[in-house]
Amino acid sequence: MCQFFKDVLHMGELASGAKLTVPVYHLKGRNSHKPNSPKVYIQANMHGAEVQGNAVIFQLLELLKDIDFQGEITLVPYANPVACNHKNGEYTLGRFDPITGVNWNRMYHFDDGFIPEFVQQYSDSHKLEIETAFKQKLQQIMIDKLEHNQYGLTTGQRIAYQLQKMAHQADIVLDLHTGPISSKHLYCPEYAQQSARYFNIEHTILIPNVFDGAMDEATFCPWWTLQNEFAKQGRNIHFNKESFTVELGSQEQIDLAVAKQDATSILTYLAAKQVLVNSDFVPENMTRYACYLKDYKAFYSPMGGMVDYLAEFGKPLAAGEPLVKILRMDNYGDGDAIHYLSLDHEVLPILHFASASVNQGTELYKVFTNFFKL
Numbered sequence: 001m002c003q004f005f006k007d008v009l010h011m012g013e014l015a016s017g018a019k020l021t022v023p024v025y026h027l028k029g030r031n032s033h034k035p036n037s038p039k040v041y042i043q044a045n046m047h048g049a050e051v052q053g054n055a056v057i058f059q060l061l062e063l064l065k066d067i068d069f070q071g072e073i074t075l076v077p078y079a080n081p082v083a084c085n086h087k088n089g090e091y092t093l094g095r096f097d098p099i100t101g102v103n104w105n106r107m108y109h110f111d112d113g114f115i116p117e118f119v120q121q122y123s124d125s126h127k128l129e130i131e132t133a134f135k136q137k138l139q140q141i142m143i144d145k146l147e148h149n150q151y152g153l154t155t156g157q158r159i160a161y162q163l164q165k166m167a168h169q170a171d172i173v174l175d176l177h178t179g180p181i182s183s184k185h186l187y188c189p190e191y192a193q194q195s196a197r198y199f200n201i202e203h204t205i206l207i208p209n210v211f212d213g214a215m216d217e218a219t220f221c222p223w224w225t226l227q228n229e230f231a232k233q234g235r236n237i238h239f240n241k242e243s244f245t246v247e248l249g250s251q252e253q254i255d256l257a258v259a260k261q262d263a264t265s266i267l268t269y270l271a272a273k274q275v276l277v278n279s280d281f282v283p284e285n286m287t288r289y290a291c292y293l294k295d296y297k298a299f300y301s302p303m304g305g306m307v308d309y310l311a312e313f314g315k316p317l318a319a320g321e322p323l324v325k326i327l328r329m330d331n332y333g334d335g336d337a338i339h340y341l342s343l344d345h346e347v348l349p350i351l352h353f354a355s356a357s358v359n360q361g362t363e364l365y366k367v368f369t370n371f372f373k374l
């Protein structure tokens, strides 16, 4: 039904001259040549161990063969070819650039300095004209950084900016990640809270208009800031651009059956956003919990030891109920070998550390506090 194209993107070079490449799949549906047709960008595996998004992209490609849709869908598995090959023993590392130590998902770019002048220039333009010009401007910023910068870029910036350049062509951006050992959860801009209900995901973190280097922020903060700047000038325009980080569960796992459910969840969202034509995808009935980013807390271990993770994901945990049991064999016989750790208020556990041995200060759990039903 749709047209299928495959590209290979050159992301960089290794010392030996070997090329770092990434496959890029383009699906063109109805009216894809029209400037107002929807454009969707989906990438996976920016963090090396977070591989399940590649399986979700496989299932999306399979399912979309038989689905009628408008516009264009771009799919990028293995988005970071350095991280997904970064092994140590039996584990994939790939969360931080091993050269600089920077998190691979904190290297995208956004500087809002150009937006007031842009709004002056387009103050009386039609919405579509503004959108087209703004997308071009965002892409041009990335091109300038990639091609007209004599001091060069770090390996991670070069990868991130090439991905971001593609993402800036889109109206909808999904960055597929996973936690370490984790429930499914969604990072959603506060203004798009309504859309979190279209995904079959029980936990949503609502994030403000603050850029901290991640792909979702790099692609929604510009539009949010643009909208605010127009509002300051007395013009209310809703650009309807949305970006999410979709956390698919645990790292180091490929499960094609679960990937099909996750692909269906994404298609349900795309149906609600009218990218799909005449589809019958309906969001599943489930209790969806949300909290604001400021209330999404990491619980750091007050002690070293061997951990039994007790708290289940997605079930409210009462104040005083233990999150973990910690074994300290060095204390056996002359002290406490078993320690229970709890918090003095109700929380909703979302993910925990991947290893059973922890140092003092290891991030044991991440939990929702002050959570509410969406």
Ligand SMILES: [Zn+2]
Residues within 6 Å of the ligand: 047, 050, 105, 177, 178
């Ligand atoms: Zn990640």
